[in-house]
Amino acid sequence: MKKAEQAHLHKIKSLPCVVCGHPPPSAAHHCLTGMGRKKNHFKVIPLCWSHHQGINGIHTIGKRLWQSMYCTEAELLEHNEIHSHPHLRSVRTQTH
Numbered sequence: 001m002k003k004a005e006q007a008h009l010h011k012i013k014s015l016p017c018v019v020c021g022h023p024p025p026s027a028a029h030h031c032l033t034g035m036g037r038k039k040n041h042f043k044v045i046p047l048c049w050s051h052h053q054g055i056n057g058i059h060t061i062g063k064r065l066w067q068s069m070y071c072t073e074a075e076l077l078e079h080n081e082i083h084s085h086p087h088l089r090s091v092r093t094q095t096h
C-alpha cells in the first residue's frame with residue numbers, strides 16, 4: 001500500500017460513522033469492490049462496528065439488503081468526500 005493510501009485510510013478511520021455518526025475510531029470499509037475488482041483505498045467510508053460487521057453490518061446482512069436499508073455505497077462515498085474535503089463542499093454550494 002502506498003503512503004498516500006495509508007494516510008487516507010487513517011483519516012477515514014478517524015471520522016464518525018457515515019450512517020449513524022457514531023464517534024471514531026471507525027472501520028474503513030472499501031466500497032465498490034465487486035467481483036474481480038481491485039480494492040481502491042480511496043473509495044472507503046467510515047463505518048462503526050455495528051454498521052460494518054455487527055448486527056446491522058454490511059458484511060453481516062449483505063450489501064444488497066444493507067444498501068436498501070440505508071444508502072448505497074456510492075451515495076455514502078460521495079457524501080463522505082464532500083464532508084472530508086471542504087473545498088468540494090464549496091464547489092458544490094456554488095453550483096446550486
Ligand SMILES: [Zn+2]
Nearest residue numbers: 017020048051
Ligand atoms: Zn453506524
Ligand SMILES: [Zn+2]
Nearest residue numbers: 028029030052
Ligand atoms: Zn468492510
